[in-house]
Amino acid sequence: MSARTTGASRTDLIADTALVLLAERGMRGLTHRAVDEGAGLPQGSTSNLARTRLALLELALRRLADREARVLAPHEMPGPASGLDQVVDALALATHRALTHNRALTLARYELALEATRRPELRRHFDAAGARFRDRLTALVTAMGSTDPDRHALSLVAWLDGLMFSCVAGSFTADVPSLDEVRIGLRELLDGMLGSRRATRNG
Amino acid sequence: MSARTTGASRTDLIADTALVLLAERGMRGLTHRAVDEGAGLPQGSTSNLARTRLALLELALRRLADREARVLAPHEMPGPASGLDQVVDALALATHRALTHNRALTLARYELALEATRRPELRRHFDAAGARFRDRLTALVTAMGSTDPDRHALSLVAWLDGLMFSCVAGSFTADVPSLDEVRIGLRELLDGMLGSRRATRNG
């Protein structure tokens, strides 16, 4: 309740508010003044912390990467040594959470991804964060016997990201698939990629 | 040529310019005045044709649906009676074109999809257009022997849309996959969905 938030927590508050605004009002709704108001801080606070608009976007993106890294933390994700089922479960769970509990964060990410198309500074941060996740997936499919890890990792990312986008902003907004549906679909994709030899093993 | 464009062609010119602006400058770059300038029309033209911002967005969305409908026209897409290979080829080609020749249109679609999250009027138009495509896919996978056509159609849309987003605005911006890579990935997904019985048939 201290109206006074200091240091890092103040920065995080502003960044989180920016992410919420991105999700709720889009790129046009993110302004210095709107963040001040949304965060309950006096006018000028945001403008002071992030002097330019680009600085504000970078702040939000850094915070987004932090929070998603926590969600996808290594200890949450199975290592390359794990079985297929564990990988499927972990990925499906993370995806399902992004559609429900973390919906706002997911939306904000797409807003920033589109903006990064036009802002090289953002794109750099974005690619760095994405590469970490992609490399993890590449190692995973390699361990599973993929014959073309890079392409398979792309395929996997595309399916996961596309499912999230379709359910959050696309033609499937109404009904979010259940965790089981995500799991089954993901399993099918992996079966197709890895060949039918391990297709229906369950366990 | 005539600096004077009349009637429907004028409307289309304004809508197309709006789509280009969405792709190149994003939601914040789409303004009545920017469209005037981009289209080479006198100031006030866009403001007059689409009095409010929502009207301008609806105009752009209608035009987008028209142009995409032409790309995905029935005679371009194989009917339910076609073989698996024809379906894969047609979908892969349309997707690959969206990444190369129609990249701007694809980007504009994602901008509008995100905006539709917050504008019920846009969402209605959007869902109607999406439903037509989805229904076609549902019929297709049904004809192929899918055991769960709705979920498989969603899976297919997710993969296609996710691939496009990842390559146009995501972590794979740099290298667009070749037409063959799209085809192979799509084939793998279908194999997984439909079971391995028709997996590697070729021809």
Place this chain on the structure above:
DNA sequence: ACGACTCTACTACAGCCGTAGTGCCACAGA
């Protein structure tokens, strides 16, 4: 030929946006 109607060009205005300048306060080091 003429009047009604539509489309176009131009202008006005209130509000909001990004950015930057300035003085103030709290706290750390000497």
Place this chain on the structure above:
DNA sequence: TCTGTGGCACTACGGCTGTAGTAGAGTCGT
């Protein structure tokens, strides 16, 4: 205690945005 240093609150301003009013030109039916 004095002083400097960094963050904070507040204010200013030029520019752009969405929206709307109005008058004139062009078009069509009769």
